[in-house]
Amino acid sequence: MHDAIVVGLGPAGSAAAYTLASRGLDVIAFDKETFPRYKSCGGCISTKIERILDFDISRVYEDTVYGATFTYKSGRTTDIMSDRPVGHNVMRDRFDALLVSKAGEAGSKIVEGCRITELRDEGSHVVAKCGTGQTYRARFLVGADGSSGLVGREVFGLNPRECAVSVTAEIPYRKEELNVSGRLFIDFGSIPFGYGWIFPKKNFLSVGMAGDAAKVGGRVKDYFNAFVSSHEVLKGLKIKEKIGWTVPIFYNGAAPSVKGRVILAGDTGHLVDPFIGEGIYYAIRTGEAAANTVAECVDMGKSDLGAYQEWLSKEIYPEFRAAEKLSDLVYNHPRLWYSILEKDPLVMHKFYDVIRGEDNCDSFYNSIYQSVTSRPWKILRRWVESKFLAS
Ligand SMILES: Cc1cc2nc3c(=O)[nH]c(=O)nc-3n(C[C@H](O)[C@H](O)[C@H](O)COP(=O)(O)OP(=O)(O)OC[C@H]3O[C@@H](n4cnc5c(N)ncnc54)[C@H](O)[C@@H]3O)c2cc1C
Structure with a gap:
């Protein structure tokens, strides 16, 4: 009987396994792949990630990002560069392999090339069966098996088509x-x-x-x-x-991420920023938080993982709700959004602060919304100009 089983060793699972093992728990973590493995991803991590990891990851940085060149339908180029880093680009095979190795060094038992095919919550413990037929038991299970993952789908009924x-x-x-x-x-x-x-x-x-x-x-x-x-x-x-x-897609807090002795982190729980699709930071953050809740339950001999759900409601959902409102504004009116960026690069500089974790998405959304509603004639002018400027 282990203290915890972790399913999936992307950023969410590695962060969970690392945190659990660092807190002295007996943890076994599985991935169906062998690392380093490819993951389809832009691979841009925001600088705020450095604040939530207690080890250095700079050796896998491939480039440091100071801003972006924006285009509208591949034309109308606008450069908006900052004098401070906003993020770093990584190749996910090397980045994820580094996180897995850190989880192993912290004391997690890492099992690669092993797909978890069945899960059961027996009330007093959980059972996970792997493709080879072997079964494992633990007090708790962290589901971190990525987008349309088995744990989110089967245990929580989340819909991978969303x-x-x-x-x-x-x-x-x-x-x-x-x-x-x-x-x-x-x-x-x-x-x-x-x-x-x-x-x-x-x-x-x-x-x-x-x-x-x-x-x-x-x-x-x-x-x-x-x-x-x-x-x-x-x-x-x-x-x-x-x-x-x-x-x-974010469920707006409507679906739980805790059920019995099972807890979800990262993509399998739809915990991805709904505006820019930033998921690596949130995978690590939710992986760590899920692991801390599990560790507290083990330490105190409790089985109620509800503290994690409360943490999500307080720390993550408000940011995602604001990001969702922003995504409605931007993606329903991409031409208007683009013309705002062209005329007022300060808007993007403010958003770089959100990405860096120095401002929050809610206050950014409110400032955009206020400027749109308080000066409708200005926005209308930009809109008309953008129509003439469009290629
Ligand atoms: C095209 C694209 C571009 C993106 N670009 C960015 C970006 O630039 N920046 C950013 O922050 N986010 C980006 N994201 C989001 C980011 O990739 C994810 O949010 C992040 O990988 C989530 O981490 P995770 O650990 O939850 O899942 P994953 O990274 O998907 O890891 C899940 C792991 O679980 C394993 N697994 C799955 N099923 C099982 C099973 N049954 N048994 C055992 N193991 C299993 C998988 O092999 C995998 O290793 C992008 C996503 C996509 C699709």
Whole structure:
């Protein structure tokens, strides 16, 4: 009987296993893959991640991001650069492998190449069965098995179809031939309710496009193809493999992340920022918080994991609700949003502070909303101008 089983060793599971083991618990953590493994992702982590990890991850940084070059439908370029870092770009295979190794060093038993296929909450403990037929028992189970993961689906009944769909590709490039370092490339307006991106790494450009599944209507590959063939930075570069993945949509706190002795962290619990799809930071943060709740229950001989649900309601949901309002504003009116950025780059500088964790999304949304509603004529002018400027 272990204290805890962790299912999945992405950022959420690794953070949970690391925290549990660091607190002296007996933890066994499984992943169906063997690390390093590929994960379809932009791989941009915000600088606020450094504040929640107690070890250094800078050795896997491939580039430091100071801002972005924005486009509207691949045209109307606007550079908005800061003098301070906003984030760092990583390749997920190296980043995730580093987190897994830290969980192992802290004392977690790591089992790679082992898919968990069945789960049972027996009341006094949980049982997890792996693909090889072996069963494991523990007092608690942390579900961290990613987007449309088994734990979220089977134990909590979450719907994997409520997601954004994406297509990504890693495009090899030569740094000496393409000067793209220090920035992201973000495109609005080319896909319904979403955006396109190019995130430069050392040897690859991570290129992708994501949009709300219901609104994209099965055409995500078409939008992606149109984006890569029209974007200036990608001209002449060859794409070999395209990969589809999903980003779960926030349930607005309507679905619980705690059930009996099972607790959800990261994508499997739909705990992803609904505006920009930032999920790595929230996976780590919720993984750590879930693990702390489990550790307190083990220490005190309790079984009620409700403290985690309260923590989510207080610390995470308000931010996500504000991000959701922002995403409605921006993705329903991408041209208007873009013309605001063009005329008033300070807006994006404020948002960089939100990404850095120095301001919160709610106050950012309120400031945008107030400026839109208090000066409607100005916004209307931008809207009209943007129509004439549009290519
Ligand atoms: C196209 C795309 C671009 C993105 N870009 C960014 C970005 O730039 N920045 C950012 O912050 N976020 C980004 N995200 C979101 C981010 O990738 C996720 O939020 C993050 O990976 C969530 O971490 P996780 O640990 O919850 O899940 P994952 O990273 O998906 O890890 C889950 C792990 O569980 C394992 N697993 C699954 N099922 C089982 C099973 N049954 N048994 C055992 N193991 C199992 C998997 O192998 C995997 O290793 C992006 C997402 C997508 C799809």
